[in-house]
Amino acid sequence: MTAVTQYFQIEDQVLRYFPEADVGLMRRAYALCARAHRGKPRLPSEPYLEHYLETASLMARLHMDDHTVAACFLHDALDDGALSADALKDHLGEHVAAIIAGVHRVSQFRLEEGKEKQAEDLRKMILAMTRDVRVIFIKLADVLHDARVIHRFSPNDRPALAREAMEIYAPLASRLGIEWMKVELEDRAFEVLHPDAFAQLQTRLQKTEVERRRYIDEVRHILSAKLQESGLKGRVLGRPKHLYSIYRKMVAQHLDLDRIYDLIAFRIITDSVPACYEILALVHATWEPVPGRYKDYIARPKANMYQSLHTTVIGPHQERMEVQIRTEEMDRVANEGIAAHWLYKEGRPLEGVSREETERFSWLRQLLEPEKGWRDPKSFFQNFHLDLYPDEVYVFSPDGDVKVLPRGATPIDFAYAVHTEVGHRCVGARVNGKIVPLRSELSNGDMVEIITAPNHKPSKDWLNFVKSSKARSRIRHWIKTEERDRSIAMGREICEREFRKRGLNFNHYINSPELLEAARQFSLRTVDDLLASVGYKKVSPVQLIGRLPLPEAEEEEFREEKPPEKKKPTKADEGIRVQGVDDVLFRMAKCCNPLPGEPIVGYITRGRGVTIHRLSCKNAGTGDEERRIDVQWDTGEAQTYPVDIKVVYDGDRATVGALSTLLGQLDVTVNDFRIHRTGDGLAHCRFRVEVRDSEHLSRVMTALRNEKNVYEVVRTSE
Structure with missing residues (x-):
């Protein structure tokens, strides 16, 4: 396929x-790109204009506007000096030139070798500056295509490119909600950074590919049949987890591949939130859920x-x-992240999502300008301004280290x-x-x-002008130390004079x-503390002389009563515990x-130490x-406790979704739930929820009872 043919395919895709x-505009950008790079391949073995066409194609895949697609063709024009900023503005307009300048x-x-810990600060700096x-x-599309053709780069350049893809741009893709791009960046970087582990893992997974595909088909068949029996709509998809996620789990948990059991993930796509x-x-009724894995x-x-x-469950064959x-x-x-949302601003909520449900996208609400009525991706993105870190500023040291400071910080900070x-x-x-x-x-x-x-x-x-708490x-502290030194010297001078x-x-x-x-009689630890107190005029030299062993005649003159001893703190400040059970292990029944x-x-x-029961528990009255x-109780700090609540409702799917949403609004963590008709x-x-205390539980149960179509709410035991 020629470069011109590929360009017109991209143009047709955008127009759809x-x-x-x-x-x-897009054709002018393409023509400028062709002229600027004629006879100047970006890489020795790279086909003419491939990188710029592939980058633009990725933007079309994400349904980006014409300005973005046009900017793709010249996104590195300022890097290689192909065109000046003024020339870009003259040919393509102010908006496209500004995008290219941002790229x-x-x-x-650059993420320097050995400074991977600063990757998070670099990511934040990119978001803060953009x-x-x-x-x-x-930039994500640029890095992704480089990762796809990383074998064309010199062996010395590949590790640095892979580190940046892994540490900076894959997390950025995730933050913008483009999961497929994050997965591909991680896997391609993994192949470069850990080639032996990548090859070994890939080989071992290929040997079991047939069995995994058969397992996926079996589970999809079971789920599809269960959905049909229950009258629920849904598409069932199955896929093996991507290589880097498996490798990361093996390293983090020190496991061999044979002990990684959840290699396969299933996705059920349905038509409404209640149906979810x-x-x-x-x-959960079909297979036993794994405790603690419901989110x-x-x-x-x-x-x-x-x-x-x-959720994670114990599926077929355990x-x-x-x-x-x-x-x-x-x-x-x-799959598409922010790029999927310009349709919201056009006034067309998509299938299965009501106007009320879109209000839950609080992150999008914070990022979008308040104006209404975007008709297309261009007007949306031109008015979409990132301001993720309005309270922070990111600056470099001469060595390339990133420092995160409060907004308004100065060189002193x-x-x-x-x-x-x-x-x-x-x-x-x-x-x-300067x-x-x-x-x-x-x-x-x-x-x-x-x-x-x-x-x-x-x-x-x-x-008067520093902003950071550290500065x-x-x-x-320095001023206080200087004042203390002066006070010590002054206190010594006062004592010497009074003693004379x-x-x-x-x-x-x-x-x-x-x-x-x-x-120590003045509750001070050192002689310097005593002299400083004299200098601060908290202790007089006469009081000090009265505490020292002097000739008998003078001792009578300066004798004073000892200050009352300070009351020792009580054990009520020592944190959460059950009084009366000191130094003994206890657990909740x-x-x-x-x-x-x-x-x-x-x-x-x-x-097993001491078991704590409710006084009204039937088991509390049995035994010796x-x-x-x-x-x-002695609750010194916040802690949550598990409790089971049974809700009897009208059986409507929408009620389950409303109850789960209500619990989320009440700041209650739900560990599990089961439905029985x-x-x-x-x-x-x-x-099964986590609550702080009985009062918190009472508020939760009252809110559930007030929910529409709920007939009974009771606390239950295992």
Whole structure:
């Protein structure tokens, strides 16, 4: 296929989802690209214009606007000097030129070898500096195509490219919700960074591919039949997990591949949110769920707008398998991220998602400008401004280290972020090579160099403009230390003068145990603390003389009563425990799951310490009376406890979704739930939730009882 043919395929694809696209703009960008790179291949073995066409094709796949597609053809024009910023603006307009300039800025960031710990700060810096999200999309496509053809780069360049793909751009793709791009970046980087592990894992998985495909077909058949029997709509998809996720789990849990059981994940795509919860209950009724592996990302979406129900069950042949349940729109968001959402602004919510449900995309609400009425991807993205870190600024040191500072931070804040002594000795600063005042505000991407002098000291005036808590605390600590030194010297001078009046030589006492004992009588630890207190005028020299062993006549003159001893703190401040059971292991009885605030009793068990029951528990009154002990709650800090709640409702699917959403709004963690239908048309749903105390449980149960179509809410035991 020729480059021209591929270009027209991209153009046709854009026009299918964006009929109003500026075709002339895209063609001018392509023509400029062709002229700028004629006879100048990007890589020795790369076909003519391949990289730019592939990058544009990826943007068309994500339904990006005409400005983004046009910018793809010249995204590195400023990097290689093919065109100037003014030339880009003249030929393609201000918007496209601004996007290309943004990509150029992001391309300057490099993850140096040995500094992988700074990858998170680099990711944040990229997001903080990029107001136009299209810049990040183009850079992701640029990096992805480089990863696909990484074998064309020199062997020395491949590890650095792979590290950046893995550490910076794969997480960025995930944050923007483009899961397929994140997976591909990770797997391709994995192949370069760990070639032996990649090859070994790939070979071992290929040997079992036939069995895994057969297992996927079996589970899909079972799930499809169960959905049909229950009258539920849904598409069942099965796929093996990608290589890097399996490798990461093997390393993190120190497991061999033979001990990784959940190698396969299944996805059920349905038509509504209530149906998601019905299908979850159906899956749990079919196979035993693995405790602690249920996650409700519908009631509590991830930060990147991802929504789905996740559970792990013991499937056929006792194999663990992960099941994800979501609606069609949730699946689209999971695959395309932000790019899937310009249709919302057009006023067309997609299938299965109501206007009320779209309100739950709080992350999108925070990012989008408040204006309404976007008709196409161009108007959407032009008014879509990233401002993910409005309270932070990201700057570089001369060595390339990234420092994260509060918005409005100054060179003084940067100096203290480098090292306390650098802050103390700071006399000036260069920002991007130019001398600036110390109170100047830093901007994202600034390169800051601190000028120091060995004898310089912090100024109290710095406290008027520094922004970081570290700089403020270090300056205050230095000032306090300086004041303390002065107070010690002043205190010594005062003592020497007062002692002379009494015919005493203070120097005879300075290193004596008697002076140290006198300090302790004032609840001070050292002689310096005592002298500082005299200098601060908290202790008078007359009081001090009265605490020292003096000639008998003078001792009567200065005798004083000892200050009253301080009251020792009580054990009530020592944290959560059950009083009366000191230094003994205790556990909560699973038969009644007691909560703070409820009357309780302890029962001494053999080999397992003390078991705590509710006083009303039927098991609390049985057994040897001599083993019962009186206990009570002492809750010093927040903690949650498991409890089972049974809800009887009308059997409607929508009610289950409403109940789960309500629990999420009440800040309640749901560990599991099961649904059982009765013959009278009603249904029983048992939730296992985490609550703080009996009062919290009471509020939760009251809210559930007030929900529409709920007939009964009771607390149950195992």
